[in-house]
Amino acid sequence: MWNHVEQALHDSMARVTTKVAQMLPGVLAFIVALLIFFILAWIFSTLVRWLLRSIKFDERVGRGSGSLAELSPAHTPTMLAVRVVFWAFVLVGVVVGLSAFDASSPQPGIADYVLDYVPRIVGAAILLFVGTVLARFLSRSVLIAAVNLNLHYARLLSLGVKWMVLVLTAAMVLDHLAIAGAIVDLAFGILFGGIVLALSLAVGLGSRELVSRSLEREAVKTEDQPEEQRLRHF
Amino acid sequence: MAGIEIPTELQKKIEETGPVDLMVGVSGPAGEELCAKAAGSLHGIAAKTVVVYAGGEGSAPVSCPAPSIPLVAYPMRAAQSSFPLWADIALAQQSILALAAAWKVRACVMIQSDLAALNAETIRLFAEPALEGRSDLIMPVYPHGKYDGLITKALLSPLSRALFGRRVRFPLAFDFCAGAKALAILTGHSSSHNGNGSHLMWPANAVAMRGGQIGQAAVNVQHSIQTGDLELSAILAELAGSLFQEIETNAADWQRVRGSQPVSRYGGEFVLKHDAQPVDPRPMVESFVLGSRNLEEVWRLVLPPTTMLELRRLARMSAEQFRMTDALWARIVYDFALAHRMRRVSRSHVLGALTPLYLGWVASYTQEVGGATAEEAERRIEQLARVYEEQKPYFVSRWRWPERAS
Numbered sequence: 001m002w003n004h005v006e007q008a009l010h011d012s013m014a015r016v017t018t019k020v021a022q023m024l025p026g027v028l029a030f031i032v033a034l035l036i037f038f039i040l041a042w043i044f045s046t047l048v049r050w051l052l053r054s055i056k057f058d059e060r061v062g063r064g065s066g067s068l069a070e071l072s073p074a075h076t077p078t079m080l081a082v083r084v085v086f087w088a089f090v091l092v093g094v095v096v097g098l099s100a101f102d103a104s105s106p107q108p109g110i111a112d113y114v115l116d117y118v119p120r121i122v123g124a125a126i127l128l129f130v131g132t133v134l135a136r137f138l139s140r141s142v143l144i145a146a147v148n149l150n151l152h153y154a155r156l157l158s159l160g161v162k163w164m165v166l167v168l169t170a171a172m173v174l175d176h177l178a179i180a181g182a183i184v185d186l187a188f189g190i191l192f193g194g195i196v197l198a199l200s201l202a203v204g205l206g207s208r209e210l211v212s213r214s215l216e217r218e219a220v221k222t223e224d225q226p227e228e229q230r231l232r233h234f
Numbered sequence: 235m236a237g238i239e240i241p242t243e244l245q246k247k248i249e250e251t252g253p254v255d256l257m258v259g260v261s262g263p264a265g266e267e268l269c270a271k272a273a274g275s276l277h278g279i280a281a282k283t284v285v286v287y288a289g290g291e292g293s294a295p296v297s298c299p300a301p302s303i304p305l306v307a308y309p310m311r312a313a314q315s316s317f318p319l320w321a322d323i324a325l326a327q328q329s330i331l332a333l334a335a336a337w338k339v340r341a342c343v344m345i346q347s348d349l350a351a352l353n354a355e356t357i358r359l360f361a362e363p364a365l366e367g368r369s370d371l372i373m374p375v376y377p378h379g380k381y382d383g384l385i386t387k388a389l390l391s392p393l394s395r396a397l398f399g400r401r402v403r404f405p406l407a408f409d410f411c412a413g414a415k416a417l418a419i420l421t422g423h424s425s426s427h428n429g430n431g432s433h434l435m436w437p438a439n440a441v442a443m444r445g446g447q448i449g450q451a452a453v454n455v456q457h458s459i460q461t462g463d464l465e466l467s468a469i470l471a472e473l474a475g476s477l478f479q480e481i482e483t484n485a486a487d488w489q490r491v492r493g494s495q496p497v498s499r500y501g502g503e504f505v506l507k508h509d510a511q512p513v514d515p516r517p518m519v520e521s522f523v524l525g526s527r528n529l530e531e532v533w534r535l536v537l538p539p540t541t542m543l544e545l546r547r548l549a550r551m552s553a554e555q556f557r558m559t560d561a562l563w564a565r566i567v568y569d570f571a572l573a574h575r576m577r578r579v580s581r582s583h584v585l586g587a588l589t590p591l592y593l594g595w596v597a598s599y600t601q602e603v604g605g606a607t608a609e610e611a612e613r614r615i616e617q618l619a620r621v622y623e624e625q626k627p628y629f630v631s632r633w634r635w636p637e638r639a640s
Contacts, residue, residue: 137580140532144586147528148467150521154528231513231596232382234459234469 026104030097037093045086052078091118124173131169135162152214153203160199167191240336241309251304253338256280256361259330260287261323261408262347263310271352273302279354279361280341286333288326288347308333320472323408324434331412335421341365342417346408351455359451359501360411369449369498370416371441375403376455379507380603380611385473387615388595389567394439396564396622397481397629399491400448402438403504406473408457410437419444434476443487449498452505470592471585478574489630494623506612512604518597519553525590532587536573541565548594558598560621566591567622568629576636 052058058076098114139162146154171188175181240248256279260268264287272285289307311325327344334342341364345351351360351374363369376383386404394405412420416437423440441448481488526533526549534542544562551557573584603611 140580140583141586143528144532144583145467147525148465148586148589150524152524154524231384231600233384233466233596234386234473 022104026101029100029104033097033100034090034093037089037096041086041089041093044089045082048085049078049082052081057081091122094118120177124176127173127176128169131165131172135165135169138162138165150214150218156199156202160195164192164195167195240332244306244308244333245336247306248333248337251282251284251337254282254284255340255365256283257330257334257337257339257342258283258285258352258357259327259334259342259344260285260347260349260352261326261330261344263288264347264349268305268349268352271349272305275352275354275357276303277354279358280365284337286330288329306333320406320434320476327435331417331421334412335417339414339417341411341413343411344409346457348457350457351409351453356409356451356453356455359453360409363449363451363498363500364411364413364416367413368447369500370413370419370446371437372411372449372451372500373402373404373438373497374407374409374453374455375450375504376407376453376457377505377507380606380608381513381600382507384596384599385470385592387618388563388592388599389474390477392564392615392619392622393477393481393567393571394436395494395619396626397488397491398439398442399488399494400438400442401494401496401619402442402448403450405436405438406434406477407437409453409455411451412437412441416441416446419446434473436477436480439480439484443484447498449500452499452501452503454505466593467586467589470589471582474570474588475574475581475585478571481571482575485633489633494619506608508608513600515556515597515600516553518593518600519556522556522590522594522597523549525587525593529587529590532579532583533591535579536584536587537566537569541569545591553597554601556594556597556601558595560618561625563591563595563598563618564622564625565628568625568632571629572632572636575633 057078095115095118102112139158142161143154143158146157151157167188171184171192174184256276258272258276268285268287276283276285284304284306286306286308288310308329311329323346326347330342330344341361343351343357343360351357360372360374363372383404386406390405391403395401419441420435420437438448526545530542533545537545541562548556548558570584570588573579574581579587599614603614606614
């Protein structure tokens with residue numbers, strides 16, 4: 001019997017080793033393709049950066065109103081373009097590497113499965129980027145507007161808006177990636193509704209005294225309006 | 235003037251009338267009272283005078299039974315700004331200037347659509363220095379008290395003076411007069427900007443940069459500005475944003491200016507109104523403190539560490555002890571102008587975050603001038619303007635080397 005066990009182990013080791021040996025060229029081809037395209041990405045992104053800086057791309061794009069710089073000021077248009085070029089080359093490298101892996105694989109079809117999923121990944125990445133930028137921009141806009149309206153719960157409002165946008169973004173990304181569809185829908189609904197309810201309760205009940213003090217201050221200001229009106233800002 | 239098209243009927247009218255000595259432009263629509271007021275105010279000032287007013291599609295032209303002075307309507311363009319406090323007026327002024335250039339006038343008097351400035355004394359004060367060649371541009375000095383025109387006192391006037399080198403009290407005015415030379419400067423200046431009215435007109439700054447002669451006339455005119463629906467932050471954002479944009483556009487010019495020059499004065503002493511009672515600064519101090527607690531993350535992106543330290547110290551002061559020094563306020567304004575240019579923070583956020591700091595300055599100012607006379611308050615504003623000039627090297631160095639923190 002022990003001879004049979006030994007024979008079975010020997011056979012399975014041989015099969016696994018054979019499978020790994022068969023996959024190894026494909027894996028190596030994938031790594032080589034990725035490395036080559038990483039180098040190409042670096043070269044082309046450097047070229048694009050030099051070109052855009054020489055034509056003063058940032059200044060030209062920044063002249064228009066409502067430009068990208070307004071939404072994401074920390075990322076200059078040049079930097080965004082360079083990053084897009086870099087990651088585009090990396091993505092192409094991944095695709096080429098997967099094709100090379102598939103070509104040398106005893107079980108073709110893996111590449112097709114992954115390649116079909118790549119557009120979803122790209123779309124999800126774009127959604128995530130846009131959602132994050134929008135969350136930051138909107139939360140800061142709400143914060144500044146609330147402070148200028150003398151609302152003492154300005155920071156709370158700002159955080160609420162930020163997290164609502166981020167939760168919405170996360171739900172959209174997961175939905176786009178077709179990951180755990182029904183669970184994500186339910187979780188999003190509960191979480192989003194919970195945030196809205198929490199904000200409402202915080203403003204309506206939990207911070208009742210804060211709100212009533214704020215409202216009292218506004219009422220006092222209204223009674224003192226003749227004094228305020230003596231200040232003419234323009 | 236690029237972007238301003240004169241309709242064919244108007245061009246025919248210009249050719250038929252020929253060159254005109256004086257044009258009075260109403261920066262908005264006008265009613266039937268324009269006829270009577272024009273006849274009463276403009277008689278005998280110039281040999282040939284024309285009055286233009288905004289007439290849009292669907293609006294009936296103003297008709298005079300016996301027009302002694304021709305009234306001509308120009309097409310009114312709609313402003314694309316969200317907060318058109320000044321945008322409509324700026325568009326109208328650009329249209330009037332284009333017409334004045336086409337008509338080859340010797341002097342163009344711009345007045346607000348409420349026609350408060352349309353009286354003989356005011357028109358003479360504006361028009362005569364331009365017609366006689368004593369000044370190229372005449373700006374008004376309106377009657378004002380300690381608590382009037384605070385944005386102009388705190389920011390628009392001293393900043394324009396320090397950068398563009400002329401001591402103009404109201405650089406952004408509803409009424410002014412441009413002579414032939416100033417007209418050429420202003421029409422050329424406006425054509426280099428976007429013609430959709432998003433840019434306000436800063437006539438004094440434009441003429442100062444081109445070496446024109448500027449004068450100020452003490453006019454007894456009061457305009458009632460309807461700002462009830464607009465928040466202070468919106469008004470401050472529109473005005474400060476426009477001036478910051480003007481500074482960025484003309485960066486090569488104002489960096490060469492050293493100090494400031496006084497301007498010619500017409501019409502006697504400026505009229506100062508006397509306010510009896512001090513104003514309570516506590517609401518403004520509270521607004522500043524609220525801003526300090528919540529907007530530090532935004533201020534930190536705009537202001538250097540030394541300024542942030544001073545602001546934190548201010549936020550701990552009681553309302554009675556609250557004093558924002560002129561040097562601190564001037565540096566804050568300069569840093570915000572730089573942040574507006576650099577765009578590391580969204581421009582709408584930069585301008586919104588300025589409001590609590592402005593209210594801090596107002597609180598400090600009202601405390602200092604509470605018991606002062608109107609003349610003492612004017613000297614206080616003059617002192618602020620000098621500090622802006624002293625701090626200009628700080629601004630120039632930060633403009634040229636923005637990565638260096640002070």
